[in-house]
Amino acid sequence: MKFNIKKIAPQLLTLLFVILVFGFFSYNAQLNMENRGIDFGYGFLSQESSFDVQFSLIEYDGSHSYFRAYLVGLLNTILVSVIGIILATIIGVIVGIARLSSNYLIKNTAAFYVEFFRNIPLLLQIFFWYFAALRALPLPQDTESIMGVFYLTIKGLFVPAFIWENFNIFIYSIIAAVISIVVIKIYAKRKQENEGKQTPVFLISIGLLFVLPLLSFLIGGVSLSFEIPVLKKLSKTSYIYEGGVGIPPELIALTLALSLYTATFIAECVRAGIQGVGKGQKEAAASIGLNPNQILKLVVMPQALRIIIPPTTNQYLNLTKNSSLAAAIAYPDLVLIFAGTALMQTGKAIEIVSITMLTYLSLSLSISVLMNWYNKKIAIKEK
Amino acid sequence: MFKIVKQLTSLVAVFAVLFAFTTETMAAKKSKTLKNTQKKGFVRCGVSQGLPGFSNADAAGNWTGVDVDVCRAVAAAVLGDASKVKFTPLSAKERFTALTSGEIDVLSRNTTWTLSRDADIGLTFVGVNFYDGQGFMVRKNSGINSVNDFKDGISACTNIGTTTELNMRDFFNSKGISYEPVAFEKADEVVAAYDAGRCDTYTTDKSGLAAQRTKMSNPDDHMVLPETISKEPLGPVVRQGDAVWEDIVRWSLNTMIEAEEYGITSANADMMKTSDNPAIKRLVGAEGELGAAFGLDNEWSLRIIKQVGNYGESYERNIAAPGILPDRGPNQLWTKGGILYVPPAR
Numbered sequence: 001m002k003f004n005i006k007k008i009a010p011q012l013l014t015l016l017f018v019i020l021v022f023g024f025f026s027y028n029a030q031l032n033m034e035n036r037g038i039d040f041g042y043g044f045l046s047q048e049s050s051f052d053v054q055f056s057l058i059e060y061d062g063s064h065s066y067f068r069a070y071l072v073g074l075l076n077t078i079l080v081s082v083i084g085i086i087l088a089t090i091i092g093v094i095v096g097i098a099r100l101s102s103n104y105l106i107k108n109t110a111a112f113y114v115e116f117f118r119n120i121p122l123l124l125q126i127f128f129w130y131f132a133a134l135r136a137l138p139l140p141q142d143t144e145s146i147m148g149v150f151y152l153t154i155k156g157l158f159v160p161a162f163i164w165e166n167f168n169i170f171i172y173s174i175i176a177a178v179i180s181i182v183v184i185k186i187y188a189k190r191k192q193e194n195e196g197k198q199t200p201v202f203l204i205s206i207g208l209l210f211v212l213p214l215l216s217f218l219i220g221g222v223s224l225s226f227e228i229p230v231l232k233k234l235s236k237t238s239y240i241y242e243g244g245v246g247i248p249p250e251l252i253a254l255t256l257a258l259s260l261y262t263a264t265f266i267a268e269c270v271r272a273g274i275q276g277v278g279k280g281q282k283e284a285a286a287s288i289g290l291n292p293n294q295i296l297k298l299v300v301m302p303q304a305l306r307i308i309i310p311p312t313t314n315q316y317l318n319l320t321k322n323s324s325l326a327a328a329i330a331y332p333d334l335v336l337i338f339a340g341t342a343l344m345q346t347g348k349a350i351e352i353v354s355i356t357m358l359t360y361l362s363l364s365l366s367i368s369v370l371m372n373w374y375n376k377k378i379a380i381k382e383k
Numbered sequence: 384m385f386k387i388v389k390q391l392t393s394l395v396a397v398f399a400v401l402f403a404f405t406t407e408t409m410a411a412k413k414s415k416t417l418k419n420t421q422k423k424g425f426v427r428c429g430v431s432q433g434l435p436g437f438s439n440a441d442a443a444g445n446w447t448g449v450d451v452d453v454c455r456a457v458a459a460a461v462l463g464d465a466s467k468v469k470f471t472p473l474s475a476k477e478r479f480t481a482l483t484s485g486e487i488d489v490l491s492r493n494t495t496w497t498l499s500r501d502a503d504i505g506l507t508f509v510g511v512n513f514y515d516g517q518g519f520m521v522r523k524n525s526g527i528n529s530v531n532d533f534k535d536g537i538s539a540c541t542n543i544g545t546t547t548e549l550n551m552r553d554f555f556n557s558k559g560i561s562y563e564p565v566a567f568e569k570a571d572e573v574v575a576a577y578d579a580g581r582c583d584t585y586t587t588d589k590s591g592l593a594a595q596r597t598k599m600s601n602p603d604d605h606m607v608l609p610e611t612i613s614k615e616p617l618g619p620v621v622r623q624g625d626a627v628w629e630d631i632v633r634w635s636l637n638t639m640i641e642a643e644e645y646g647i648t649s650a651n652a653d654m655m656k657t658s659d660n661p662a663i664k665r666l667v668g669a670e671g672e673l674g675a676a677f678g679l680d681n682e683w684s685l686r687i688i689k690q691v692g693n694y695g696e697s698y699e700r701n702i703a704a705p706g707i708l709p710d711r712g713p714n715q716l717w718t719k720g721g722i723l724y725v726p727p728a729r
Contacts, residue, residue, distance in 0.1 A: 038483065038505040052564050053547045062552045135579045154580050155538060232536060236526025238583045240536040249581070250565070295559050327543075330567045330576070336543060340476050340568065344544030347504025349480045 029350065042355075044346045045070070051341055055248050066342050069143045073337035074359060080206045080254055080333065081320040081363075087259035088319060089312075095263060096270025110267070118264035123325055125261055130253040137249070140231060140239040151241055158229035158241040165223045173216035174209075175276055181205045212254050233305040250331035254323070261318045264311055273308035274300060305378050313371035317364050325359075334359060391445050407565040414627035416488050417461060417678060424611070425467045428454035429487040432472040432569060435594040436702040437493045437513075445590035446470050450491040452697040453512055453619050453691070455636040465690035474568055476544040481506055482622055489632055490620040493588065495546045500620075509633035511618040514722060516611035517550050518589040520596065522604050525583070530558070530610045533584075537562040540573050542583035547587050550613040573701075574589060574598050584634055593707045605675040632676050637725040638684045642666060644725075646718055649692040652685055666728055686726070 013023040033040060045067040052062050057075045060068055098110035108318035117125070137154040138144075145151055151158040164170065183206075216222045229244030277300050285299040326333040327340055334356060391524040419428055430438035430450055438448040446468075455465040471487050482490045483505045493515075519539075521527045533555075541547050543566040545629060548712075555562045565582055567573045574595050577585040585592065592607045599605055622627050642648070645663045647655050657667040664670035668682040677683070691697065695716075703709045715721025 032485075033505070035393075039503075039551075050552060052552050052562075054566070131575055133577065134576070134581060137575075138482075139580055234534045234537055234583060235521075235532060237522065237524050240538070241642065242536060263622050288620075325567045330540075330572070331566050332566070336566070336568070340543045341548060343567065344476055344479070345549070347479060347500070 004007045033350075036118065038347070040350065041348075044348055044350055044351070047346075048346070049342065051345065053337055054330070055251065055332055059324045066346065069342055069349075070334070070355070073334035074330065076332055076337075077323055077326075077334040078363070079107050080258065080323050080326065080331065083255050084258040084262065084323065086321050087255065088262040088315070091263035092261060092266025092272050092312075092315075095267035097142060097151065097274070099267065100274060114264045114267050117260055118268075122257065122322055125326060126254060126257040126325055126329055129257045132247055133253060133256075140241055148225070151229055152181050153241070154249065155240060156246045157252060158244050158246050160226040161244045163225045163227055166221045170213060170216050170218040170222045173212045173222075175221065177212040180208055182210075184208075193211060250326070250329050253329060254326050254331045256318055259324060261314050261322075265315045265318075269308050269311045269315070270304075271306035272311075274307075276307045277303045283374045297378070302378065306375075306380070309375045311380065313375070316367050316371065320363055320367060321360060323365045392597070394427065395588050396592045400486060414625055414678065416622070416625045416628040417631065417662070420461055420488060423539045424462065425469045426454055426458040426462065426489060427469050427471065427487045428457075429471050429473045429478055429481050429490040429492055430454070430473060431492045432571070434493060434591060435597055435705060436590065436707040437594065438470075438472075438491070440470075440472070442471075447696050449512060450619075451689050452615075452639070452701070453491045453636055454489055454561065454633075455502060456639055456687040457632055459686040460631060460635050460638075460677075460679060463686060463687075473544050474544070476568060478484050480622075482506065482620060488621070488628065493591065493617045494620055495588075495615045497546060497620055505623045506620050507623050507629050508618050509621050509629055510636045510725070511570050511616040512636055513590060513617040515588040515615040516588045517547055517586060518592055518611055519612040520577070520585040520592045520605050521583065521608060527584075527608070530554075530608055530612070533558070533560050533562075535561045536563070537584060538565055539583045540565045540567070540577040540585045540633055542566065542570055542573055542588060544615070544616065545587070551586055554612045571598075572594065582690060588617070590617075590702075591706060597705075597707065628676060631679070633729065634684075634694055635687055637692040638687050639691065639697065640723050640725045640729065641728055642684075642688045643695040644718065647693060648691050648696060652688040656685075662727065662729070671729070 026264040030040070046065050048063060049066045049069045050062045052325060053060060053069065053072055055076065056072045057079060058072060059069075060072045095110045095113060098106050099114070101110070103106045134154055135151060140151070140153045140155055143151045143153045149160045181201075184199070184204055185201055188201045191197055191199060217224075227243045229241035229246075232240055234359075236241055281299055281303065282295055285295045290298065323333060323334040327336040330336070339352055341355045346352070390439055396621060411682060413555075420429050428451075430446065430448075433439050434448070436448055438446060438450040440446050450472070451468075454470070456469045458464040462626065471481065471482050473487075473490075473492060477496065478490055478492055479500070481487050481530075490506075491512075493513075494508075495512070496511065502506050512553075513695045519530060527533070537560065539551060539562055541551060548564070548566060551562075551564065563574065567576065570591075573585065576582060578599050585595070587595070589611060596602050596605055596607070619632055621632050642652075645655075645660065645666060647663060652667055655667045658664055658669075661670055664674060666684050667688065668674070668685045672681060673681045674681045692700070698711060698714065703711070711721060711724045715723060717724040
């Protein structure tokens, strides 16, 4: 390799410059912290946090450590992101396809939804769903039940709790069903390639997913009972539901706002993807005798997905990052618990903000890696 | 090659600027903060995002409140004009970072003085301008008349990043009551959520409860329970490491309280120059050289009293007159049954 100073020198200088800038800032921060008597260190993570959190997926109270509080926040962020991504994808795909409908009403309703929700700032939408919807919901004692077991109140949605016996056997039956579906799929593919015969994989899969867990109930000793929420009096005018599971209104409002907002962008990705498949492809597919369902499934969607996936990945990343707006409406996510309360109580601003930034970076990168893997899987394979 | 030379020169220029900046920040000067403030021509003061009586902005952007008056007193002392203050509204979460990072020079934002805050995070509390304690607000028709009426499952709205969150846990734990904490970043959202019925009780400092009650859709429907569950001495804070600036802020506050003790008001301050009492004459700058220790002139304290008024005037104007807390309680002079007691200015 020829050593070309003209090519390498600017790059080296840039690198040197970046290192020096970072060095300067960290040196300056160190110096200023020393001058002001602030210690630097991550030792606080093992200290007792001494604050409680409204809603947690793992066991937690103020006697646990700050690290545990961090985990609570992280899990809550992941929870709202995962639910949000699933809901946004479902709504987005439906609306995206609806926008291409030939029905005037469906087409324009979808278009109106997209234009309306994507042009209002997300924070406002979160406030709207939280405060407007909150005020519209009844107090616990005035609530009419939904199907006798669900109660939607200003203090949250109260649903029956599942009480399982031999839950592990139930899980095994699901795993067994999934494995057999994969096996059948491989077998069906081979059969089609060798003999040209098609197997109704979808119907068999549904059947397996239904029958195996059912067997676990009948002969595996699995049983399921429900604990239904009951109204409890707190004082003369205030009530709460006890028993069952309470889903806080903050989580509901945040999920609703995030998924309705992000779904508009996903809908546009889906529409663009479907429209991006050449008309000739559909005509060619029809000419070899495929029916409209097969055209969509075998010809249009595989090509459309290649256009849809990359911009949709961006939307998933956005949704995850936007979930940090939770702090505004008291949903205890990573930002509220860790970069909020924990930062305040310890004063470790640089440490906590750096951990929080790294966490969001890792979350985003994980989603990217996953989506890139999927994107590669569906990309054109030259044979 | 010419291109590289050009890049090099621009790099050198950047480093020269950076270097100049570092030597400036590294130079340990006596009260850098005072010097910078006088150079800028205004005091940079952190206040709340809106707490009536303490720091609240009207529609025209004019700030009023007892916390605001501390900032104005500092401005009157070091700049000669109480209006030369730049207010930065801060959430409970942002306040200390804004101060330690040098974005503001005084934090006067109903902040509780605690050991860990004073010792841990590069802050110094200079005094107490309001003695407070945490309480609970409930709806009048709830039938709850005391904290002993609280039951398991009660939901409590509050702010994050405050001592309130910690006190609340200590309190409910000691009573053995399970509770649902609903913590918001901004006070306005706490009020809105409690007002909508999301929570059974709203907990924060009692002064805060009294002030926020005025923002409810129907203030008369709510009441503050009699119990106080914590000590909350609120006061101004400065960055650690500038002893002179710390003294200026401390004695600006002390001057206001001592002026009330000696009956000096904004109206009679000039006449007090001819008083027979040397303590009064010192406070209005007619005797002694008290300002010299801070690098200020001798009329610094007179300006505070003339432009801002004494502590009693500030309390009356901001807290008593709007009906927030007409009874001064512990925030009365020690000579009148309260606990306001400041060291003598001499």
